[in-house]
Amino acid sequence: MTGLAIAANGLRKSYGDKAVLDGIDLAVPEGTIFSLLGPNGAGKTTVVKILSTLVTADAGELRVGGHDLAADPQAVRATIGVTGQFSAVDGLITGEENMLLMADLHHLSRREGRRVSAELLERFDLAEAASKPASTYSGGMKRRLDIAMTLVGGPRIIFLDEPTTGLDPRSRHTMWQIIRELVTGGVTVFLTTQYLEEADELAHRIAVLHDGTIAAEGTADELKRIVPGGHVRLRFTDPAAYRKAASALREVTRDDDALTLRIPGDGSQRELRAVLDALDSAGVEADELTVHTPDLDDVFFALTGGAAVPAQPKEAVR
Numbered sequence: 001m002t003g004l005a006i007a008a009n010g011l012r013k014s015y016g017d018k019a020v021l022d023g024i025d026l027a028v029p030e031g032t033i034f035s036l037l038g039p040n041g042a043g044k045t046t047v048v049k050i051l052s053t054l055v056t057a058d059a060g061e062l063r064v065g066g067h068d069l070a071a072d073p074q075a076v077r078a079t080i081g082v083t084g085q086f087s088a089v090d091g092l093i094t095g096e097e098n099m100l101l102m103a104d105l106h107h108l109s110r111r112e113g114r115r116v117s118a119e120l121l122e123r124f125d126l127a128e129a130a131s132k133p134a135s136t137y138s139g140g141m142k143r144r145l146d147i148a149m150t151l152v153g154g155p156r157i158i159f160l161d162e163p164t165t166g167l168d169p170r171s172r173h174t175m176w177q178i179i180r181e182l183v184t185g186g187v188t189v190f191l192t193t194q195y196l197e198e199a200d201e202l203a204h205r206i207a208v209l210h211d212g213t214i215a216a217e218g219t220a221d222e223l224k225r226i227v228p229g230g231h232v233r234l235r236f237t238d239p240a241a242y243r244k245a246a247s248a249l250r251e252v253t254r255d256d257d258a259l260t261l262r263i264p265g266d267g268s269q270r271e272l273r274a275v276l277d278a279l280d281s282a283g284v285e286a287d288e289l290t291v292h293t294p295d296l297d298d299v300f301f302a303l304t305g306g307a308a309v310p311a312q313p314k315e316a317v318r
């Protein structure tokens, strides 16, 4: 192995005359979580399908688990696990039977199959429900069973295509915990998501897919640094105090109707202190002070034109 679990150079895929992937490079180090982020239809699932050998690329040098995808897809398949947006869980049979079916597919002996299934059902908090038909499971339980089934074959690289879409916040957090534990165990996780918060929370590196290309790639912090947008916002109810503050501070953007002032900055303690000192010297007090640091939403909107998901400005009230 090269130290990279996944390496793609110049990955291209078109459907008809639509170039869905227009020359994409990816490098995912072993034992890390990599998140591919993009709006609906950006091509995330297409990337997963190609890297997991379900769809062939039109062009590109692709290696997964050290194996050349074009030359040795069988070896790639033996290394990976895939959990897609559409579950592999069969609702008519029990959770345990679903697991044993996977064990059969992986040619485990009966005994080994039972052992691995029991262990995974326990680990994913499904032991109690194991003998119930999977159709009776909640969305979160089905998703956990789906991942447990993926793990039966002991994959070193796991593709999770939007693993938390449609889950409630508690189930989402459980899933995040599961994903973190997988990586602690040395597995590499390739995760697609539409949730910026999810990528921010989990991923070592994030790539933003837009218009068939990678619009930006880096750690969450690196990506946040590429967009401006940090500021302190002061709100007043007294117009006289507002005007006084506006003339005491440098570089402010005024909103005379809302009586708010916006001071650009990185949200650091030093900058905040300078603002407070200026207000103190002028003898005014703001009614509300909020600090806005750029988050992945800002990055996403800056890179993808902002049409994909509603804005969720994160403002910490101090």
Ligand SMILES: Nc1ncnc2c1ncn2[C@@H]1O[C@H](COP(=O)(O)OP(=O)(O)OP(=O)(O)O)[C@@H](O)[C@H]1O
Pocket (backbone or CB within 6 Å): 015, 020, 038, 039, 040, 041, 042, 043, 044, 045, 046, 047, 194
């Ligand atoms: N088999 C196919 N035939 C034709 N077009 C396809 C096919 N599969 C995907 N596409 C098109 O490729 C584009 C990317 O689809 P893809 O499912 O990869 O996006 P995505 O980023 O996973 O989106 P979502 O978040 O909605 O799942 C879409 O415009 C889609 O319509």
